[in-house]
Amino acid sequence: MRLVLATRNEHKLRELAELMRPHELDPLPEGVTLPPETGTTFAENALGKARAAAAAIGRPAIADDSGIEAAALNGAPGVWSARYAGEDATDEENLAKLLREVPADGDTRVAYVCAMAYVEPGGREEVLRGRCEGRLTHEPRGSGGFGYDPAFVPDDYPGDERTMAQLSPEEKDAISHRGRAARALRLKLLEVEDRARPRGPLGELFRRSKRGRSDGERDGRERERGRRDGAPGRREGERVRPAGARRRRRRGR
Numbered sequence: 001m002r003l004v005l006a007t008r009n010e011h012k013l014r015e016l017a018e019l020m021r022p023h024e025l026d027p028l029p030e031g032v033t034l035p036p037e038t039g040t041t042f043a044e045n046a047l048g049k050a051r052a053a054a055a056a057i058g059r060p061a062i063a064d065d066s067g068i069e070a071a072a073l074n075g076a077p078g079v080w081s082a083r084y085a086g087e088d089a090t091d092e093e094n095l096a097k098l099l100r101e102v103p104a105d106g107d108t109r110v111a112y113v114c115a116m117a118y119v120e121p122g123g124r125e126e127v128l129r130g131r132c133e134g135r136l137t138h139e140p141r142g143s144g145g146f147g148y149d150p151a152f153v154p155d156d157y158p159g160d161e162r163t164m165a166q167l168s169p170e171e172k173d174a175i176s177h178r179g180r181a182a183r184a185l186r187l188k189l190l191e192v193e194d195r196a197r198p199r200g201p202l203g204e205l206f207r208r209s210k211r212g213r214s215d216g217e218r219d220g221r222e223r224e225r226g227r228r229d230g231a232p233g234r235r236e237g238e239r240v241r242p243a244g245a246r247r248r249r250r251r252g253r
Contacts, residue, residue: 004059005063034049042115064116116129154175157171
């Protein structure tokens with residue numbers, strides 16, 4: 001399936017192109033305007049972008065919104081992660097502000113959160129979510145990744161002090177919030193494609209035999225219920241002998 005990724009972020013395009021295989025991702029065409037991220041949840045923002053792209057292009061589109069949540073800040077920056085230090089702030093400026101506001105000797109628990117939306121033009125919508133938990137280090141390190149990666153030490157590799165920016169692309173994709181959401185969406189779309197695929201003669205034969213077994217099992221249950229409710233093995237119209245009649249006749253002999 002070919003999908004349009006509703007983003008101008010080249011980092012996301014490269015990352016998701018690998019994560020969504022065998023589905024193929026096309027970049028957002030020039031001239032398509034995405035709405036501002038004014039939602040109060042990641043899902044709202046992701047759906048807004050995917051809907052705009054699908055409506056403008058007439059093809060299925062996906063979009064994600066993600067960010068970091070700090071326990072010490074009651075979940076902030078959250079949906080404002082990309083512009084935490086200002087509307088045009090750089091990754092370095094956003095990270096510097098977060099490190100100033102989260103005390104190094106305080107609660108450094110953080111979580112990456114992602115909502116990924118799939119939208120068909122005038123049709124079905126899906127939202128899948130992913131989450132990666134860890135802690136914030138005040139000694140940023142690593143040159144890979146982007147955003148808050150240099151200061152995010154994930155919990156998924158116990159005893160490993162590397163930040164997300166120090167992991168290999170494969171290690172990061174295996175545990176990242178975006179990787180988990182993308183894999184969930186990829187599987188969902190594969191299931192949809194499989195259900196829509198025409199079935200061959202053998203598949204139809206199997207379904208018929210399965211229906212036949214179900215009907216036979218249902219008939220068997222109904223016969224068993226009838227035996228429990230009535231006299232076992234009694235023929236229609238046969239008189240039921242009163243209980244104890246056989247014992248009384250034997251004692252009278």
